[in-house]
Amino acid sequence: MKNKILSLILSFTLVLSVFVSFSVFFATPAAAVSYTADSSWYSASKSVLEINDIPDFVAFMNKLDELGSGDNGAKLGAEGNLAAISWSGKMPFEGQTIVLNTDINLNPGITFSSTGPNNTAAFKFSRTARQIGFGGIFDGQGHTISGLYIDAQKGGAGSIFGVAGAATKRTNVVVRNLQIKNSLIANTNMGAATIFSSVAFNSTALIQNVYSEAFVRCTATATSTDSKLKATVSGVNMGGLCATVGGTLTIDSSVYAGTFSTASGGGHKKYVGGLVGNITNKELNDGNTYTARLNVENSAYYGYYSGNGVYLGKISGNQTYGSIVTVNNSIFLGTMKSTASVTLGSGATSAASTYYVGRLIGDATSGFTLTGKGNVASPSLKGSTSVTANYNTTSTSGFTNSITVTAKTDANLKGASINLNSVLSGLGRYWVANGTRAGYPVPTSFVLLYSTESLKHDYINPLTVTPYTLLEQLGPKKENGGIYTEASYRAYSDAYASIVNSVFKSGADLTAINIASLKSAAEAKLQTPVQARRAELKDSLGAKISNSGGIYTEDSYSAYTSAYDAIIASLNNADTVTALDAINVASLKTQAEAKLVTVADVVAAKKAELIAEFGEKKTNSGTYTDDSYSAYLNAFDTVCASINGLSTLEELNEIDVSALKGEVESKLVKLGTVGEADVPSQNTPGADIPNIDTDENDTDGNDTENIADSTDALESNAVEAKRGGCGSSIALSVVVAVGVLGTALVVKRKEN
Secondary structure (H helix, E strand, O other): HHHHHHHHHHHHHHHHHEEEEEEEEHHOOOOOOOOOOOOOOOOOOOEEEEEEOHHHHHHHHOOOHHHHEEOHHHHOOOOOOOHHHEEEEOOOOOOOOEEEEOOOOOOOOOOOEEEEEOOOOOOOOEOOOOOOOOOOEEEEEEEEEEEEEEOOOOHHHHOOOOOOOOOOOEEEEEEEEEEEOEEEEEEEEEEEOOOEEEEOOOOEEEEEEEEEOOOOEEOOOOEEEEEOOOEEEEEEEOOEEEEEEEOOEEEEEOEEEEEEEEOOOEEEEEEEEEEEEEEOEEEOHHHHHOEEEEEEEEEOOOOOOHHHEEEEOOOOOEOOOOOOOEEOOEOOOOOEOOOOOOOOOOOOOOHHOOEEEEOEEEEEOOOOOOEEEEEEOOOOOOEEEEEEOOOOHHHHEEEEOOOOOOOOOOOOOOHHHOHHHHHOOOOOOOOOOOOOOOOOOOHHHHHHOOOOOOOOOOOOOOOOOHHHHHHHHOOOOOOOOOOOHHHHHHHHHHHHHHHHHHHOOOOOOOHOOOOOHHHHHOOOOOOOHHHHHHHHHHHHHHHOOOOOOOOOOOHHHHHHHHHHHHHHHHHHHHOOOHHHHHOOHHHHHHHHHHOOOEEHHHHHHHHHHHHHHOOOOOOOOOOOOOHEEEEEEEHHEEEEEEEHHHHHHHHOOOOOHHHHHHHHOOOOOOOOOOOOOHOOOOOOOOOOOOOOEEOOOOOOOOOOOOOOHHHHHHHHHHHHHHHOOOOOHHHHHHHHHHOOOOOOOOOEEEOO
């Protein structure tokens, strides 16, 4: 009896516990996953921001959304034209680097598919208000983000980083060393991809060592009539890594191995590409046409798409007129399949019968450029029919050494029916991490090729100096905000980007990079409008003339220097462009240089003065004896030649012209005034040529005046001669005429 009672009690307890368990299960829904962002994480003054945990990552994602409030993309085109986005101020995270220091799993235990998470409690980032943009560098350092769920409703929000760069400024954006797994990025509007919604016109972006298995979904249903198919379509612009390329995008050592999905309603879906959705040139309302460029190196598409899409390609769904695509050493083995049944409208392009599904690019307008080498690709399918009639049947003719293989369509290529290394060895190479360097992990994209996980976090030769150490020293990029001229800010931006690129360059010796010097050189390029105008005027003024070698007299050079320095001072003191424009630099420069007098001019003027003082040669119209007149002529010409032969003002100032003139004229003897015995001997012509008297102790009252006392007058005469003043041409002509004689004058002092 006791046993029966005990059995009944145990049975009742078991039933009760099961009932309670079911009651709890049905009565209490699963708690939603939620996180609180670290509000102190962001700082506009930091050049490097580190993500160390989930609250940091959530803060980063929220800040992207918050900083995106400056979106005014409608200025440059419709919202769907993602590459036309502009920003009223600084791009989000422009000039900053975000470093991921840990793996991030936002939804542990929850799995994702193309339809969503398997648990409605999953944590997600809802982007409903605005487009998202990114202007900095994101370095995942080989870490993985998983459980990421983005639910977007705006064109530029359907990716992790949104729009890269801006059409209104030239921006360099980088995402590198990152893995995305078990994640879903969904958008109800046009534009969905893992990394970028678009690369803006006028900007450049780099995706390097990035591996993505993310599900990418676009459920846009807004329809329009396609110009080639003449059928109803919905624009989706989906790409594995980037939705739209309007600027320049480089994809290096990166892989998309995820799955695309589109909605069933709203007509056929336009532009789905394995790596990027659409490559488009565009003429914006700023009057410029921007050339789209896509460069793919050492990358791969292993993804999967099968749906009602048109314009499909494993590189891109579309390439417009004038765009440039280069693809080297890359692999395209995933699936890009159309199940669409399109009713073509009247006037549809003949090639539209294939719905533009291509092995590499779905469709390309004439005038495109597509080149490459060393690639591996498998055929594309439209339903179960091989594509043989569209653009891509000839597109690979520009791809040298390319190989076509058949592979399974599994998204991750696991269990593929080919040995990739054996295929690649046929190209004479192995597909290894071309862009990696010491200090960074080999990306998982390459691990897949070797079927091993051992390299996933295998760091090689950790660096004692990291790029982020140098970036901290560099500091954030300066903003313009109308402070600097566009040209100088562009030069500074390019220099800043060059510094960042040198820090992250493959194989760079970080210890040899002098950040302080590079930073100073970059910032030296910045000029305000006043600085730019001042520099322009100083450039027109030119450098101060040098007096090396004593070309100019000391007094005149001192006067010139004072005038030049006064011009510089006036330029430095002017604090507005208007004030600077009021300074007539050309006129002031002419006035300053007019003050310069060369020593040669002064010497020439002194010679002219002495020769003029010496007087004109007397004529002999039967006045003097022939012998005395001949002696006079010899003496006269010798004095003139001797004066002209001197080269320094000191020598010229020692000449007593009055004494010389008296001595020369004393040789003249008038006819009938003296006897033959009184006439000076003419046996040695020139023997009695008067000496130049330089005796400072002479007591006859004819000492030469001090050199310094005569310099001013000579400079004045030289200036007058320089200007063509009265009498200068005659005096200088005498100097030239006398100079032809070339007779050296022996200067000697009188004996006491």
